[in-house]
Amino acid sequence: MSDWISKAPDAAREYLKDRRLDEVECIISDLPGIARGKAVPATKFARQKHFHLPDSIFYQTLTGGWGEAAGEGGFIEKDMILRPDWTTTTAAPWTGDWTLQVIHDAYDTEGDPVPFSPRNVLKRVVDLYRKKGWEPVVAPEMEFFLVARNTDPAKEIEPMMGRSGRPAAARQAYSMTAVDEFGPVIDDIYDFAEAQGFEIDGITQEGGAGQLEINLIHGDPVELADQVFYFKRLIREAALRHDCYATFMAKPIENEPGSAMHIHHSVIDIETGQNIFSGPQGGDTDAFFHFIAGLQNHLPSAIAVLAPYVNSYRRYVRDHAAPINLEWARDNRTTGIRIPLSSPEARRVENRIAGMDCNPYLGIAASLACGYLGLIEQERPDKQYKGDAYDGEEAIPRILGGALDLFDEATALHSVLGEEFARVYSIVKRAEYEEFLAVISPWEREHLLLNV
Incomplete structure (x- = not known):
C-alpha cells in the first residue's frame, strides 16, 4: 500500500x-x-x-x-x-x-x-474563533428534492415517480410511507455514505413533493462542510442510478416549499471544554445573546452568500416553510433564528436563512462570521419573538441585486471573511446576475408580448 x-x-x-x-x-x-x-x-x-x-x-x-x-x-x-x-x-x-x-x-x-478559495475562507473564520480561545461547532441539515429527469429547461420540474407508480406526494412531512417511496435511492445514499465513512443522523420526508432532509452529526466546521460538499455529489449519483435527479435548487417546484441548509451553531471554550452559551447553572449566557445579535445585525449583509442565485429568493415566502425575517425565538420554526430544545450542554443557535444552493464552505463561513462579530461587538438582540413570525415585517432582501448591494457595504463582514474574497465574490455574482437579466423569461413572453 x-x-x-x-x-x-x-x-x-x-x-x-x-x-x-x-x-x-x-x-x-x-x-x-x-x-x-x-x-x-x-x-x-x-x-x-x-x-x-x-x-x-x-x-x-x-x-x-x-x-x-x-x-x-x-x-x-x-x-x-x-x-x-x-x-x-x-x-x-x-x-x-x-x-x-x-x-x-x-x-x-x-x-x-x-484568499478566495471557499475552503480557505472557512478556515480563516475558524482560525479567528480559535485565536479568541473558542472552538466553533456546527451541524448542517440538508434539504433536497428527488425529481423526474428534466432535459428540457423550458419544461417545469416535476416530482419523481415513486415505487408505487405515483408521483411523489406533497404535504406529507415526516411520513414514513413517503420515505419508503424513495427506498431504493435512500438505500444507495446510505451505502455510498457508509463506504465514504460518513455518519447520517437521520433522513426524513419534508413538506415538498419528493423533498427529503438529511441531518449530519455536529462537529468541526471544515469537516462538516467537506461532508456536505461530498454529499451533494453522492446524492446526485444515487439518484441517477434510479432514473431521477437530485436537485439542491432553493426553489425547484412552483407552489412547493424550498430547500434550506439549516446551520446549528454552538461554541466551546477551548480551555474549559464548556459550551459558552450556557452558564454554570445551565442558564443563558451573555455570549449566547451576543451570538444571536450578531446574526440579526449581520445576516442581511451575508444573505448574498447564503442565497447566491436569483432562484434563492423565491424560497423566502410568507407561510411557506422558510423565514421572511430575522426574529429569534425558542422552539419556533417560523423565525429565521431558532433556539432548538436541548440540554444546557447542547444549547445551540439555528440559522434557518441559508439555502441548500449555497456553497457549504461559504454558507457556514458567513454564518459563523456573523456570530463571531456578535461575540466581538457584544450587543443584545431584539426581544424574543412571540407567536407566528410570518405575521412580522419582512426583513430579508427579495432580489439578488439588493442583497449584493448590502454585501458590498459590509466592511465588518469583509474583515472576517477576507477583503479579497469579498471583492472577487461580488464581481463574479454580479456577472452572473447580469447574465440572468439578459434572458427573457416565458412569463414575460406570455403576459407582455400582446398585452402591454
Whole structure:
C-alpha cells in the first residue's frame, strides 16, 4: 500500500482492502460549490506532492461566463498550487473502478492560502474563533428534492415517480410511507455514505413533493462542510442510478416549499471544554445573546452568500416553510433564528436563512462570521419573538441585486471573511446576475408580448 494511503481515514483504507486502486480524483470547490480538479492514475498520484489549476476557476460564473476579478495583474490564469488534505480521502463508490477522492487546498506560489478559495475562507473564520480561545461547532441539515429527469429547461420540474407508480406526494412531512417511496435511492445514499465513512443522523420526508432532509452529526466546521460538499455529489449519483435527479435548487417546484441548509451553531471554550452559551447553572449566557445579535445585525449583509442565485429568493415566502425575517425565538420554526430544545450542554443557535444552493464552505463561513462579530461587538438582540413570525415585517432582501448591494457595504463582514474574497465574490455574482437579466423569461413572453 502506498505511503500516502496510510494517511487516509479508516473508511478509505477499508474500501480498498484487498483491491487495487485505479484512480484518484484531486478536487477543490469553486465558488458555486462545484468540484473542480483532475482525475489521475493512482501510480501518478503516488509520485506527486501537488498539482496545478489556474486561479481563473474562481472567476467563473455558474453558466461558464467570467467575472472580471483577476485584479491588477490581469486575466493571465496563473497557476495555483493545490496540496492534498489526506484527512479528506474518501471513496467514490459509484464509479466503475476503484477510485478515491481527495480534497485539496489552494496556495499561491509564495505558499500563502488563496484568499478566495471557499475552503480557505472557512478556515480563516475558524482560525479567528480559535485565536479568541473558542472552538466553533456546527451541524448542517440538508434539504433536497428527488425529481423526474428534466432535459428540457423550458419544461417545469416535476416530482419523481415513486415505487408505487405515483408521483411523489406533497404535504406529507415526516411520513414514513413517503420515505419508503424513495427506498431504493435512500438505500444507495446510505451505502455510498457508509463506504465514504460518513455518519447520517437521520433522513426524513419534508413538506415538498419528493423533498427529503438529511441531518449530519455536529462537529468541526471544515469537516462538516467537506461532508456536505461530498454529499451533494453522492446524492446526485444515487439518484441517477434510479432514473431521477437530485436537485439542491432553493426553489425547484412552483407552489412547493424550498430547500434550506439549516446551520446549528454552538461554541466551546477551548480551555474549559464548556459550551459558552450556557452558564454554570445551565442558564443563558451573555455570549449566547451576543451570538444571536450578531446574526440579526449581520445576516442581511451575508444573505448574498447564503442565497447566491436569483432562484434563492423565491424560497423566502410568507407561510411557506422558510423565514421572511430575522426574529429569534425558542422552539419556533417560523423565525429565521431558532433556539432548538436541548440540554444546557447542547444549547445551540439555528440559522434557518441559508439555502441548500449555497456553497457549504461559504454558507457556514458567513454564518459563523456573523456570530463571531456578535461575540466581538457584544450587543443584545431584539426581544424574543412571540407567536407566528410570518405575521412580522419582512426583513430579508427579495432580489439578488439588493442583497449584493448590502454585501458590498459590509466592511465588518469583509474583515472576517477576507477583503479579497469579498471583492472577487461580488464581481463574479454580479456577472452572473447580469447574465440572468439578459434572458427573457416565458412569463414575460406570455403576459407582455400582446398585452402591454
